[in-house]
Amino acid sequence: MKKKALKKLLSLVMVLTVAVALCACGGDKSTDDAADSSTPAGTEETEEAEESAEAADNNSSQTGEPTTGGSVTVGMTQDLVSLDPHVISDAGTRSVVFNLYEGLVKPTTEGELVPAIASDYEISEDAKVYTFTLRDGVTFHDGSEVTVEDVKYSIERYAEIYGESSALSIILEEVVADSENNTVELHLTEGNSELLPELTLGIIPASNEDPAGNPIGTGPFQYVSYTPGQNLVISRYDGYWNTEKMAYLDEVTFKFVADVETAYMELQAGTLDILDYLTTDQVETLADGYTVAEGSMNMVQGMFLNSGSGPLSDARVRQALNYAVDTQSINDFLFGGKSKKIGTHMLTSMTQYYNADTENVYSYDPQKAMELLAEAGYADGFDLTITVPSSYSQHVSTAEIIVENLRAVNINATIELVEWNTWLTEVYMGGNFEATVIAFDGTLAPSDWLERFCSDSAENFMHYSNEEFDALYEQAYSAVDQEEKSQYYRDAEMILAEDAANVYIQEPADFVGIKEELGGYSFYPTAAYDMSTIYYKAAE
């Protein structure tokens, strides 16, 4: 009896295993077929390869005739915060929803803001009234036409959610929707000429009760499905108003992958068609069949310092750190020298505001660093803890190089690795740290970058305080004249550099691996994965 039971059990197990094994064999075929059918037939490999090599040299892959159709899977190593365009979210999320929503204006690849849902806009002399004329014939993904009421609703909803995080929310007096003239007027309590970047905020229909669960916008792609932790699927919106810029692809899937290594393997296996933030090692080992586009991560990476803590409260010590850290070797080691050098807290691509002179304030000069340290009374150095979020390998590697650099000037630096949430809580929210290596992103508004250095800013986790900076920032922010505004901002940036608020390292390069059948990948100076320009190259 017992023997029989045992035998039965064992034979059952055997049968099941064989079944599994058989199914595995059957499966190979089907996956192979799938892989074949997803590649366009008859591509001329050698020509393609040449083309793509050229493309890589030109930092873009815009060669080959575009064709309409096909689908693409883009890898992401993070999930989305929300599909609601008005929720405060991170750069990754904003980059993705860029495809679904549009604002009154939208950014170009050059960082200019051009009319989108608005066909035209006007800013009054005193910058207190912004008037937008809506474009005719713009429709939401549900087919309904965009009305001035929808625009008013969207702006008010955004302002309410963003609260004090947004200049627009703070100074917005009222939104006047004029359906007769098809215009929307924004009345402000004080003049502000740099609100346009905020008006890229997504316009959504006032009738939609669940913008996060059922996202409806006006962008070139519309929402298909979202599976938390797995993927977001979007498809071309055929009713898109800008018929000249219709998306080529039928469908795009953003796939969320658990970690960087896995994502890279999936790119090599062809599961992913596009993957950004490749490391230089990965770029070198990437097999044939891929092009690598080079752009910028649109972030400012630096060693951020707590100006309220110990030796770091002395500007001379902070300056010494700037002389001691070899930013070029960090760039060479981590990004093959492809990152842009920066000297202050602003993107180089925001040319109107970026002060390039800040790059020359410091050079790698350990001798000078020692002198400054001696002057400040730290000839024998001091202990410094650099808190780094462990999930960002680039920041960890950067910190490792910095530790070596600082040892040369007698500063005994140690790295404290913390998990991301701990970093957010302790360092960012709590301001409880000495130094940290991190990168910040921001919008196209210069104030979004510089505001956090004001003494009374809620986001000033560095405890940085400089009266001169505060005054200049105030002047820059309230200036209406564009020339004047830029000059004040540049001056303020110079103070950050000379007073050595932080050690600014680089604007990290972004390497994007792209299947070579694909063309049209474009970089924006702000958070955007523009999928509408991507296409499968025609076979000749």
Add this chain to the structure above:
Amino acid sequence: MKYVLKKFITLIITLLCISAITFGAFSIIPGDAAVSKLGVNASPQQVEALRQEMGLDDPILQRYGRWLSGAVRGDFGDSYQYDNTTVASLLSDRLPVTAMLSVMSFLLILVIAFPLGILSARFSGRGPDIGMNLVTQVIMAVPSFFLGILLTYLFGLVLHWFQPGQFVQPDEDLGACLCYLVFPAIAIALPKIAMVVKFLRNSVLAEMEKDYVRTAYSRGNTKSSVLYRHVLKNAFIPVITFLALLIAEILAGSIIVEQVFSVPGVGRLLITAILNRDYPVVQAVVMYVTALVVVINFLVDLLYQAVDPRIKAGG
């Protein structure tokens, strides 16, 4: 019946203890769901506002009470991380995937480890046994995630037997889904197979020393008839216990391996939820896994009786 009731009460108590420990751990580690969700793009005031909205500011006992009162009614609440998403809906997609993966790994262990273990015992001290010993020793030392990366590289990128990351949902195509799971299952199973082989071999050899074996030989039985008809039955008992323990380890292994193979199972959900401080999700996953392990242990108790009736249930 009394036995089942007793086991059920044990289950409830275990779940209560585990849930309290998880809750406690979560209030100690830095960071919460509000901080995680808003990141570096919001002011501390906004984080505070979201915290209040989520009810994270309430005293810990109040929060635990709130969770408990929902949980006993089978309501695990809403995810903090994902808008308008219930924990139940997140779990219902992923439980079947992890269940399939675990069952598959377990079957692999049974089918491969048992014959090898017996073989190894039979030829103890001779060529096949020594070779097996060497191999098992090496495999045991390799962690599952590393094995996962090796398998992905070899079978995914070099041999193209499967396409890394191209997971198919079971409700779309069950066959394709199972196929994809074969390699993650192997990654989980291999180190465990090595363990079971070694364990079974030693168990059989220990049994071979017993008096009844000598008696069996003296009655003129051949070596294989002694082994298969007398020894194995007894040698299996400790192995079954070991297998029960293994199930917990398979679940733990799947947490890591799911990341490597991009399998959207409970393990990946759990890790993401911990990173995002999505407490309701973590708690629910931990409850499911705990319940599963307790129930399986109960089933193993029943299995003992099937193998050896001398063992009385509940005794």
